[in-house]
Each structure stands twice: as structure tokens, then as C-alpha cells.
Amino acid sequence: MRLVSAELLKLRTTRLLLWLGLLILGLEVLVIALHVSQNSVSELAQARSQRDVVSIAAVSALISLILGIVASAGEFANGTIGHTFLVAPVRERVAAAKLVAVAFAGAVLAFAACVFAWALAALLLKARSVPVHLGSGSSLRLVAGIVLAAAIAGALGVGYGSLLRRQTAAIVVALVWLLVGEPLLGIASADPYGPGRVIASVVEAGNQGSELLSFDRGLVLALIYLAVAGVLGTLAFRRADIT
């Protein structure tokens, strides 16, 4: 518990959360403003379309992944990992604390992103005199899905970052994988099983089209990915020589 608080304190005492938060806000403002201004009133009036506007908040799952990478690999980049292991030499505990702390921070970030996206969408829709249907069950499920996905992505980022231990490389590899690697899985029709798509299926929370796994199967697979990354990352943590 003390280690989890310490990890949360670490996250709060750099500007990282602030910047990542601003990044999410900026994206949301851009995408939501474009969506509301470009579509016709009749289209915007559909609950489905309004829900899609808010789904931009799902970007917080990606941001959460980056947060996880920075929380783990970043400590090696900054050389602060030595201090961390001096206080808590049983490294498995550090790894577990990081997983929990980043999952929590990612979930909070995602929730804030959803609230902001929801409020902004409502405001802009009202401005165009569109009736607002954002309280629908499917919108609420979307928020739950995004928060859950961000928590999983954050923890996944910790495991993966501990495994690579090189912050910049880990972030670049993750982005390239999501943009290029995962679509290539489509050649083998394996694309719904890539970690990125699996997390997307958690986000969609039962609203997915045919190209994604169902929520249940997606969630199970996401947790399996998380467990594998967590175990491998912890083992890598244990083995590392901090020189």
C-alpha cells in the first residue's frame, strides 16, 4: 500500500500527468468540435452519433499505456530506479505497486476525459440546437468501457515498459505496432486478437461492429495479455542489474 502511494506521488510530482491530460483535452476539443460542426443536425440528433462523439475519450487508453511505459521504463531512463529499489529491494512488490498505481491513474484520467468529452459534446450540441441524448445506456457503457480499457492499458504499459526498460524505444515500438503491425495481422485474419484491437473491444463495451471481438472475449484476452506482460515485466525487473 505504501508503495502504491509512493508510485502515485511520483506520478503527481512531475509534469507528466499535466501534459498527458492537456494532450487528451486538446484532441477532444479538436475532434468533437470538428464532428459537431461538420455533420448535419439530423445526423447529430441520433443517439448513436452522439455516443460516437464521446468515444474520442478512448484515446485516454493509449495515453494510459504511455503513462505505464513512462512509469516503468522511465525510471531506468532517469536513473531513479536505483532509489526505488533501495527503498523496496523486493522488486516484485515495486512492479505490483506500479501496475496498481498506473491502472488507477489511467482510470482516473480516462474518467476525467469522458466527463470532459461529454460536457463539451453536450455544450456544442446545444449550441447547434440539437436535442441531447447522451444519458443513454450505451453512452454509460461506453464510459465504463473506456475507464476499464484505460486501467488495463496502463497496467499493460507498466509490464511492457519493465520488459524493454528503454522508454523512448518502448513508446515508438508500441505506436508503430498499433499503426502498422496490428493492421498487418489482418493478412492472417488475426487482427481482432492483437492487443490494440482487444482493448478496443473492451472500449466498445458490447457496441462493436463485426471486426472486433465481443466484450467478454475481448476482456478475457486483454487480461491474459496483461498477465503475460505483468509476469514478464516483473521477471525482467528482478533480473536487471542497476549499474
Add this chain to the structure above:
Amino acid sequence: MPEAPPLEVRGLTKRFGSTTAVDELSFAIEPGRITGFLGPNGAGKTTTLRMLLGLVHPSAGQALVRGVPYRKLDDPVRTVGAVLEASSFHPARSGRNHLRVVATAAGIPRERVDATLELVELSDTARRRVRTYSLGMRQRLSVAAALLGDPQLLVLDEPANGLDPEGIRWLRNFLRSFAGGGGTVFISSHVLGEIAQLADEVVIIHKARLVAHEPLAALTARTAGGTIVRSPDANRLREQLAAGGIEATSGEDGELRVAAPPERVGEAAAAAGIVLHELRAESASLEEAFLELTGGDE
């Protein structure tokens, strides 16, 4: 069971690929004393200390703190305070927040953070981001982190690097009073001079191996031992000394270099009624003794 030594290594070995950084090192340090850990650059000091602190895994042998591996300590931060070499902090985090993180993880009350900052005279700068600190300020922050748990044992890796003369004096006085209060200090350096004014004992390593573990006085004696003597009867003096088990070699101008203090040489000469023209202590510095121990084969 006798109390375990504060720090002990047994057959400690570390290989990085084909480099052997530490080779079969064994020694134990005494409680309540300041022990210097000396060796030239690359001798393996940092690697040894990091194995003692559980940061580097030994390839063989054991590194023990109070008889157990660091990882097994119940409360590491309250047992041993560590100042790592070239310690790095998150550049965007303030010094005070760094200490708060350590305190939170170790369950140390927050008031202790400010008290420790006071102790290392860093209170004024503590709220600034570490990015803006001078090397000396970072060193003090490292010392503060080491003291946070109020441990009885301090391990410091080249703590004087980056400190100005004032800072070095401050550190020396601090460590003396720490040891005076019963604390144990293990401090590494590649400069003997820094340690000579501070340590009670020295552990010297060179090329990954132990070359000496002795009281500082013994290291001093190695240098104080030499004598230069001139006598018209040099050959008889040499025989006389040899009979007493003291070795003497001929130097230039009929001088003899004797591996014993001047008193002994004078007494031996007087006992045999040998006339001396000159008798003086060979003036070698501690630094030379150190170099002789560590650089002899180069």
C-alpha cells in the same frame, strides 16, 4: 551468536560479459568505525557497493548487510543509508518531493523530510526542480535521502565528487560526528587524500581484487617505515641490520635504503658502534604507498 558485521562480502564476484568487475572479494567491516574503500578508477568499488545494496546481482559469492542479503532486510531504509555514485533524480521533480516519495514508500513521517533537508542545509532550494540544482546540491540531496531513515550504517560511493572544499569539509565533519555517535560508515574514493583524513580503516582493491584491508595507521606505517642512512661502514651496517632481520639495499652515493624506521636503524648502529653520517626518514607520501599497492605492475 556473535553479532553479524555491518557489511560483509564473501567470495564476491561479478562478471559483465567478459569483464570481471569484482573477483573473489572477501572482507568485513567493523561497526562504529569509518572504513574507506579505495581503488583506482574501474577497480570495482561501485560494483561492489551496488551488490551490497541489492542493486546488482553477484555472479558468485555473497554480499551481506548485518548478516543478510539487502533484499532480506526488514526495513532497509532504516538500516542502511546509501549515497549512490552520480545519483540521478527526476529532473522535473523537486528535491523535497523526491524525499517525500522515499519517505512515503518507507513509511517515514513527512516531518522527517523537512528535518533532513535542514540537516543537509538544503531547505532553501528544496522546492525547486532538481534540473536547476548544482552538482553539489544534488550530492546533498543524495545524502539527505540516505539520512531519511536515520540509519546506523551509511554507505557512500564517492560522495565528495562535485563538492566544493566547503562541502567536503561539511561532509567530513558530518561523517565524523555520525561515527562518533556510534554509526558505521563505508565510504569509497579513488583519492586517498580524502579518506586519509577521515577513515579508521581502509579496504583497498585493484583490478577487481582485494589488495589490502588494514587500519589507516598500518597504511601510514608502510610509508613511514623507510629510512635512508649513510655510513663510512655501510657494509658492516648492512650485515648488522640483516642479522636483526632488517633488509637494506645500496642506493646512490653509498646510501643505504632500509625498510625500517630511523629509530631502529640508529639503535642497531649504536649497538655495533658504527659511525653514521646521515640518518633520515624516507619521505614518501600516503599517495605513493597507495600507488605502490595499486599500480605496481603498470
